[in-house]
Amino acid sequence: MTSGQIAAFHALLTPAGQHLLAEADAAELHADPLAAATRLRRAALEGPDPAAAPAGGQPVEPAQLVNAALTQARLRGRAREKFGAAADRMYFTPAGLEQATRGAVARYRAHRFAAAAAVPDGATVGDLCCGIGADLLALARAGLPVEGVDLDPLTVAVATANVEALGLGAAARVREGDAARTPPGRYAAVLCDPARRGRRGRIFDPDAYAPPWRTVLDLARGAAAACVKAAPGLPHELVPEDAAAEWISVDGEVKETALWFGPLRGAPRQATLLRGSAPAGTADAAGPPDRATLVADPGLGDPPLAAPGRYLYEPDGAVVRAHLVAEAAAEVGGALLDPHIAYITADRLVPTPFCRAYEVLDVLPFSLKRLRAVLRERRVGIVTIKKRGSAVDVERLRRDLRLSGPNALVVVLTRVGDRPICLLCSEVSAP
CATH class of the missing domain: 3.30.2130 (VC0802-like)
Known part of the structure; x- marks a missing residue:
């Protein structure tokens, strides 16, 4: 991550950047990249001073600001599937959007945290490897104080901007740091979402996650209550005995495996189906999505076999x-x-x-x-x-x-x- 990219993002939050971003969002200029760039360069020259440094930081050239605005406009368009109407006020990175928890799943998880009374009054939830802040925002909306931690400075800046954009600064904050070094007991409860994408795409081996699988489990066990987010294909043999495993789908598409520890544990093995993937107009809803849960029945035995019926x-x-x-x-x-x-x-x-x-x-x-x-x-x-x-x-x-x-x-x-x-x-x- 270059200092120029970070400076360009901070510049996007200035009046000049907001002016350009509004132009890009309003006209959906990303449909014609050349025309979009031309129009935004003109808007940059006509709007507030595009080279002004945000809060005394590194000056940003108009071309950098235009590129930052175009990137955000495109990412917001893609993000509406996950976040609905809230995407139009949020900020993203390409990798952050790819791994971000879908809005319905984040709301469901946050309400499970809140309903279990696993977080004492005034205590803080640690969102480790918080990314652009999807779970962080949902936890804050559910009334839980939360601190996000991420190693990448641009990602931290984006998550912080999302907290402010959605008016959740009283409940949520973000800091730059190595989540793997979180000392046991620092947070009353933790959510850990290790990075599962690298330069070559998705990472399927949990030991190659960042942090790796063993470290993630240690982080979960270092708090009184915890949830670990993993890929849907997590092998059953990697589910530890002290965790309950939940496979979650949204509108028929499997999104993740969640492992629950401590007082957040429910049935040892279950499938949860969520309905509605944050349709427009409901993205800021604080309530959990509609759901149905199927729980393992240890006494059921193997199902019968039969020829095709009706x-x-x-x-x-x-x-x-x-x-x-x-x-x-x-x-x-x-x-x-x-x-x-x-x-x-x-x-x-x-x-x-x-x-x-x-x-x-x-x-x-x-x-x-x-x-x-x-x-x-x-x-x-x-x-x-x-x-x-x-x-x-x-x-x-x-x-x-x-x-x-x-x-x-x-x-x-x-x-x-x-x-x-x-x-x-x-x-x-x-x-």
């Missing part, structure tokens, strides 16, 4: 990641098609938030020629292809089907034992 249930990804398919099958009184594949079948339609339901119209041994013929007979021109336990290349299959027609179907590719099959389905809504 309905097929596709468990949410968080349910699958949490190894709770048997619990989902019990919810609908269903059975598995195959003991190793997360598809549930049943003869009746049962309302459940944990699965998508499809009516099975036909079951075929998998054959391209046969499948194409049946779809053409049904005048199907639009197919949604889903697969589990199948080696078929979905995009190649879509091309090879060469379909046309007014109707739409869902094609599910799977197997029963060693026998590949396909199910022709229509999606239904439970009554």
